[in-house]
Amino acid sequence: MSNSGEGDGRTGGVTDFHPIAKVSVGQILGLVEAIDEVGGVADVATISQEVDMDLDRLGPVLGAAEFLGLMTVEEGDVRITDLSRKLLHANVRERKAIVRDIIDDVPVFRLITDMARKAGRPLSRQEIIEALSARVGSHQAEDLFKALVYWGRYVELVRYDSQSEQLTLRTPSK
Amino acid sequence: MHALLEVKDVTKSYFENGKEFKVLDLVRFDLAERDFVCVVGPSGCGKSTLLRIIVGLDKPTSGAVLFEGEPIRADNPQVAMVFQSFALFPWLTVQQNVEIGLEAKGTPPEERHRIARKFIDAVGLTGFEDAFPRELSGGMKQRVGIARALAIEPLLLCMDEPFSSLDPLTAQNLRDEILQLWANPDLPPKAVLMVTHAIEEAVYLADRVIVLSSRPGRMIAELQIDLPRPRNRKEPEFYGWVDEIYSLIV
Numbered sequence: 001m002s003n004s005g006e007g008d009g010r011t012g013g014v015t016d017f018h019p020i021a022k023v024s025v026g027q028i029l030g031l032v033e034a035i036d037e038v039g040g041v042a043d044v045a046t047i048s049q050e051v052d053m054d055l056d057r058l059g060p061v062l063g064a065a066e067f068l069g070l071m072t073v074e075e076g077d078v079r080i081t082d083l084s085r086k087l088l089h090a091n092v093r094e095r096k097a098i099v100r101d102i103i104d105d106v107p108v109f110r111l112i113t114d115m116a117r118k119a120g121r122p123l124s125r126q127e128i129i130e131a132l133s134a135r136v137g138s139h140q141a142e143d144l145f146k147a148l149v150y151w152g153r154y155v156e157l158v159r160y161d162s163q164s165e166q167l168t169l170r171t172p173s174k
Numbered sequence: 175m176h177a178l179l180e181v182k183d184v185t186k187s188y189f190e191n192g193k194e195f196k197v198l199d200l201v202r203f204d205l206a207e208r209d210f211v212c213v214v215g216p217s218g219c220g221k222s223t224l225l226r227i228i229v230g231l232d233k234p235t236s237g238a239v240l241f242e243g244e245p246i247r248a249d250n251p252q253v254a255m256v257f258q259s260f261a262l263f264p265w266l267t268v269q270q271n272v273e274i275g276l277e278a279k280g281t282p283p284e285e286r287h288r289i290a291r292k293f294i295d296a297v298g299l300t301g302f303e304d305a306f307p308r309e310l311s312g313g314m315k316q317r318v319g320i321a322r323a324l325a326i327e328p329l330l331l332c333m334d335e336p337f338s339s340l341d342p343l344t345a346q347n348l349r350d351e352i353l354q355l356w357a358n359p360d361l362p363p364k365a366v367l368m369v370t371h372a373i374e375e376a377v378y379l380a381d382r383v384i385v386l387s388s389r390p391g392r393m394i395a396e397l398q399i400d401l402p403r404p405r406n407r408k409e410p411e412f413y414g415w416v417d418e419i420y421s422l423i424v
């Protein structure tokens with residue numbers, strides 16, 4: 001995994017959401033399915049051909065899948081992991097739970113959920129952006145915020161109202 | 175006993191300056207419960223026209239479409255449609271977009287809310303209830319389209335190229351999730367009719383594939399795809415079907 005586990009420093013942790021920032025869950029699952037179909041391992045060029053996507057578009061999805069622990073890339077060979085196989089055989093609800101366990105451990109995600117928990121009230125978009133900007137710069141903070149909301153919603157840990165621009169925590173259903 | 179849907183010698187022509195422009199020619203097939211049927215044909219062969227006629231949004235020039243033995247009507251709540259372009263209301267949230275069909279059906283508000291939640295959950299969108307379409311990826315938008323269609327609990331679900339505006343990875347993931355939903359007997363619909371120009375997609379999804387010629391769309395073949403599920407697009411049997419349909423169209 002490209003997630004630098006060592007030290008778990010507060011500053012080092014923040015940018016580590018970057019690999020999944022512009023990729024959707026559906027794309028990652030689609031990639032896992034495609035590699036599974038060709039036997040669970042293939043080189044990047046073959047995958048690119050199989051899924052009919054050039055490397056510019058495929059690259060971020062591969063990076064995201066690797067970051068989530070769903071595949072390993074070694075000497076150009078991409079291999080799906082046991083976690084991927086678990087995901088493949090899971091239903092929609094189980095898939096969310098699996099991804100939730102991963103996302104919940106990502107430091108930058110923790111940073112925001114801890115902030116909301118401590119505050120005990122909804123957080124405004126502005127204060128989250130400020131907290132993120134202090135660490136990654138204002139330029140990246142916007143993208144990071146969007147990604148946090150997207151993944152947070154998907155794993156059902158975050159509720160965000162884009163009209164009032166308020167973020168709250170939620171308890172996943174069932 | 176009637177078939178769920180009977181498409182009887184449907185012919186469609188458009189007329190311009192007194193000149194006939196034939197789009198569909200004597201299309202005839204039936205759909206029964208538990209049928210997942212894909213109609214494939216080259217671009218412009220009249221697939222969307224056929225689907226519009228089947229759901230009652232357009233009239234055939236000759237022929238008829240019967241649903242449970244009666245002529246189809248556009249306001250039939252037993253038939254739902256999913257569009258290539260998602261057709262969501264940008265000013266409504268996911269929840270509201272899904273509820274809209276139920277509103278038209280006259281379902282009371284609390285009931286609407288409950289049913290919409292159920293189908294939002296079924297398509298994996300729980301967590302996005304309050305999101306607006308602009309906050310969603312293409313795949314998620316189409317999930318909303320599917321949830322909205324399913325929420326009216328239709329007997330027949332019609333889909334017009336539902337995956338063709340999605341990137342290939344998102345499309346494949348959504349195809350698989352459609353099959354997961356389809357495999358659940360507790361969820362609607364009772365039958366699916368989908369049109370696509372992608373032969374592989376049709377062979378991947380359907381129990382039966384109806385092949386149309388180029389315009390005017392005529393039925394070239396009706397093939398029972400007896401491959402077990404889940405299907406693997408890499409297997410020779412799968413490719414055999416794809417090749418056969420290609421050779422029929424070209």
Ligand SMILES: Nc1ncnc2c1ncn2[C@@H]1O[C@H](COP(=O)(O)OP(=O)(O)OP(=O)(O)O)[C@@H](O)[C@H]1O
Binds near residue numbers: 188218221
């Ligand atoms: N209202 C209309 N008036 C005149 N011609 C029309 C009308 N609607 C469709 N057509 C023509 O009928 C033909 C079939 O159109 P249709 O959209 O049904 O095809 P299709 O198979 O769905 O094509 P595509 O693969 O592009 O989605 C096309 O040549 C189209 O231009």
Ligand SMILES: [Mg+2]
Binds near residue numbers: 221222223334335
């Ligand atoms: Mg069309």
